[in-house]
Amino acid sequence: MSDQNINAQAQTEYEDLNPALEVNTDDLIVVKEHSLEAGEKVFSIVLLAFGIIALYLSIELWFKIPLRRGPRIASAAAVPVFVSGLWVLMAAWTVLENFKLTTPLSNISGIGRKIIEAIKYALPLNVVIMLAAIVAYSAALLMRVSFYIATSVFLYFSMCYLTRKDFVKNILWTAIVMAFIVVVFRLLFSVVFP
Secondary structure, eight states, X not given: OOHHHHHHHHHHHTGGGOHHHXXXXXXXXXXXSOSSOTTHHHHHHHHXXXXXXXXXXXXXXXXXXXXXXXXXXXXXXXXXXXXXXXXXXXXXHHHHHHTTSOOTTTTOOSHHHHHHHHHHHHSOHHHHHHHHHHHHHHHHHHTTOOHHHHHHHHHHHHXXXXXXXXXXXXXXXXXXXXXXXXXXXXXXXXXXXX
């Protein structure tokens, strides 16, 4: 049997394995209206600002190390300088690239409206309520409410709010989580709870 006959026979037997014949790429193309999400441009600027602060602090550390010959590349402080410098370069490049792209907020006029819409996008109602619950939980611990009571209430509220069902079952889940925390952290690792 010749090579052509073998190839023709293999092609007819295994037609479904040939991806070029079976896949229609037009169905797989997803078109996004905007190339960035709301707030990505501001986030890249914030990332750059923190990178500059980290670079400044790492350079300050590098010059404070008591060496007779001054700062050297082989010193331990050179690593933070290198990493934060790379951070600043990459964040600056990201900022420059992001300003060429559009976001859902690009069509909104006025900086105040853009900020409000970005906050609404970044902090939906569920996130705001859970952040408030975390703050309330932290405040309860600072006011010397028992760790076991505050944590149990926080866990139960969180589960009930996020699932919005199984209120009785959530009591069981809260008890299981609290038992796990007590057994593992309090008894096994001897962690002292507030």
